[in-house]
Amino acid sequence: MDLISKHNIVHRYERRKLLIAINCVAGLAIFFFGYDQGMMGSVNVSIDYGVNRMKYGHINPEAKQVVVDNSTLQGGIVAVYYLGTLIGCMVGGWVGEKIGRIKVMALGSIWGVVGASLQTSAMNKEWMICARLINGIGTGMLNVIVPVWATETASHTSRGQFVAIEFTLNIFGVVVAYWLGFGCSFVDDGYSPFVWRFPIAFQIIPLLFLFAIVWFFPESPRWLVKVGREAEARYILGRLRGEDEYGLAEAEFQDIRNVAELERKSGKLNSYFHMLWDVMPKWAGGASSGKLHLGRRVQLVVWLQILQEWIGIAGVTIYANDIFNQAGYSVFKSRWIAGINDIFYMFSTLIAVFTLDRLGRRVTLYWGNIVMGISMFLSGGFSRLAQENQDNESKRAAYGAAGAAFTFVFTAGFGATWLTVPWLYPAEIFPLQVRAKGNAWGVVGWSIGNGWTTLLLPTMFKNISEKTFYVFGACNFISIPIVWAFYPESNQRTLEEMDLLFAADSWWNWDAERTFARLKEENPDLVQAAQRHQSVVSGMEVGAIGTGRKGSRKMSLVPGENAPEKTGESQDGSEGNGEKVG
Numbered sequence: 001m002d003l004i005s006k007h008n009i010v011h012r013y014e015r016r017k018l019l020i021a022i023n024c025v026a027g028l029a030i031f032f033f034g035y036d037q038g039m040m041g042s043v044n045v046s047i048d049y050g051v052n053r054m055k056y057g058h059i060n061p062e063a064k065q066v067v068v069d070n071s072t073l074q075g076g077i078v079a080v081y082y083l084g085t086l087i088g089c090m091v092g093g094w095v096g097e098k099i100g101r102i103k104v105m106a107l108g109s110i111w112g113v114v115g116a117s118l119q120t121s122a123m124n125k126e127w128m129i130c131a132r133l134i135n136g137i138g139t140g141m142l143n144v145i146v147p148v149w150a151t152e153t154a155s156h157t158s159r160g161q162f163v164a165i166e167f168t169l170n171i172f173g174v175v176v177a178y179w180l181g182f183g184c185s186f187v188d189d190g191y192s193p194f195v196w197r198f199p200i201a202f203q204i205i206p207l208l209f210l211f212a213i214v215w216f217f218p219e220s221p222r223w224l225v226k227v228g229r230e231a232e233a234r235y236i237l238g239r240l241r242g243e244d245e246y247g248l249a250e251a252e253f254q255d256i257r258n259v260a261e262l263e264r265k266s267g268k269l270n271s272y273f274h275m276l277w278d279v280m281p282k283w284a285g286g287a288s289s290g291k292l293h294l295g296r297r298v299q300l301v302v303w304l305q306i307l308q309e310w311i312g313i314a315g316v317t318i319y320a321n322d323i324f325n326q327a328g329y330s331v332f333k334s335r336w337i338a339g340i341n342d343i344f345y346m347f348s349t350l351i352a353v354f355t356l357d358r359l360g361r362r363v364t365l366y367w368g369n370i371v372m373g374i375s376m377f378l379s380g381g382f383s384r385l386a387q388e389n390q391d392n393e394s395k396r397a398a399y400g401a402a403g404a405a406f407t408f409v410f411t412a413g414f415g416a417t418w419l420t421v422p423w424l425y426p427a428e429i430f431p432l433q434v435r436a437k438g439n440a441w442g443v444v445g446w447s448i449g450n451g452w453t454t455l456l457l458p459t460m461f462k463n464i465s466e467k468t469f470y471v472f473g474a475c476n477f478i479s480i481p482i483v484w485a486f487y488p489e490s491n492q493r494t495l496e497e498m499d500l501l502f503a504a505d506s507w508w509n510w511d512a513e514r515t516f517a518r519l520k521e522e523n524p525d526l527v528q529a530a531q532r533h534q535s536v537v538s539g540m541e542v543g544a545i546g547t548g549r550k551g552s553r554k555m556s557l558v559p560g561e562n563a564p565e566k567t568g569e570s571q572d573g574s575e576g577n578g579e580k581v582g
Contacts, residue, residue, distance in 0.1 A: 027169035034173025042181020046196035071458030082451035084136020092141035093440025108141030160356035305445030312472030348415030368417025373476030380469030
């Protein structure tokens with residue numbers, strides 16, 4: 001394949017080896033994401049950082065720790081990072097549709113290096129706020145494009161497994177950040193600027209490595225189809241699926257191409273504004289995407305990410321030391337217990353690797369909410385009992401240990417369930433034409449949820465103490481009926497089938513599933529349509545989607561737009577006959 005550089009690993013590896021290589025690079029980007037989040041836990045408690053530079057607290061000389069006087073400033077410095085990720089995800093989603101997934105990953109990594117360098121050299125709160133905003137922009141670019149790249153290269157039967165592996169590396173980043181910060185805290189008895197500057201600077205290493213190697217990896221075949229580079233797309237897809245499975249790879253290629261052609265008809269309606277406003281009724285200028293229902297999908301992914309933060313993980317990750325302090329442990333003991341908790345958190349993500357594609361997205365979220373909700377209520381209750389028994393050492397220790405134990409259970413439950421699904425779901429459910437932009441809306445939700453919680457949590461822990469856990473517990477149980485009612489199952493369904501899954505006009509999950517099942521029953525060969533060089537939506541009128549009527553023409557998913565009659569023809573007019581390219 002002369003169109004692809006001879007140094008690209010797609011020529012050397014195929015099938016599982018190629019997918020593993022892709023996921024290692026994606027995992028490196030996600031590792032940086034985890035590290036960048038986790039490092040602030042140790043930076044916030046650094047004496048030089050909190051007292052001398054950011055000036056939001058004073059020193060407790062006996063405990064050798066920072067006592068926070070201005071919790072709003074402390075939370076604001078953390079939260080402004082998420083404003084940056086919000087900006088970065090919108091820019092990355094828009095640019096990613098134009099220049100591809102690989103180039104956006106390279107851009108995001110370099111932008112992150114600039115932001116990390118500015119944070120490392122920060123001399124005051126104004127400098128730090130600007131630096132974290134810039135660093136957040138780079139993180140937002142990576143967050144929006146890496147899951148899309150991973151899902152667009154993986155098979156539909158193993159998407160969840162591969163993304164779950166990436167998030168194991170994400171939490172490994174949290175673990176490295178925490179223990180590196182913990183180790184640095186002993187330098188100069190905790191008073192040295194090295195305590196916080198080195199952990200921030202450390203993130204530059206994986207970012208530079210990511211920038212150096214990403215150029216040797218294949219572009220998303222689905223994006224290549226979208227921009228008309230079909231020969232490259234066919235070759236890469238063949239390598240991803242294997243030479244001995246070329247017939248299946250060619251069938252998948254035909255479905256991608258045909259659905260891309262149909263979706264291209266709605267290109268003029270694919271701006272961020274149209275995607276967001278699409279949820280409004282037609283008389284208000286909404287419903288512009290027709291049966292694609294992009295507005296509904298945007299709302300689902302935004303609120304799923306907001307829920308992810310309000311079920312408690314933002315508080316446990318960033319304020320773990322405060323949580324264990326409230327449970328009655330000393331400052332030193334609280335810090336190493338929090339580090340052990342992060343290690344349990346990392347290993348718990350391996351559960352999702354083996355269960356996510358078997359149980360599905362919805363069941364995974366259900367059992368996670370149950371485990372985490374119970375854990376948060378019990379952790380809050382035992383923390384309260386530990387505080388009420390300060391004079392009774394044995395009771396205080398017992399209650400404190402119980403509260404800490406349920407915090408461990410919470411993080412393990414989150415790592416096995418809610419960590420991965422809210423990042424996987426947005427990368428799965430959007431049409432090819434707007435997949436990067438659609439995933440950007442998911443990162444918008446994550447940025448809002450994270451920024452909101454990190455800004456409020458210092459005040460919540462200060463004013464309502466352990467009752468903050470009850471808020472998290474309630475959010476977990478509220479999430480169960482929300483997921484049950486509104487979120488259709490995406491597991492074991494191809495990316496090209498998602499348009500049918502969201503074809504119903506109703507928001508209710510049962511209507512979406514009923515419509516999807518009816519369309520498949522009325523068109524039993526629907527998902528194998530590509531093998532006949534037909535579209536997965538051919539043979540159905542737009543009005544038939546959601547009404548049960550079969551049509552006789554090949555139609556666009558956008559009202560009033562006809563799809564090409566010969567969807568089996570490529571853009572150069574040649575028949576898609578399955579002949580191997582490259």
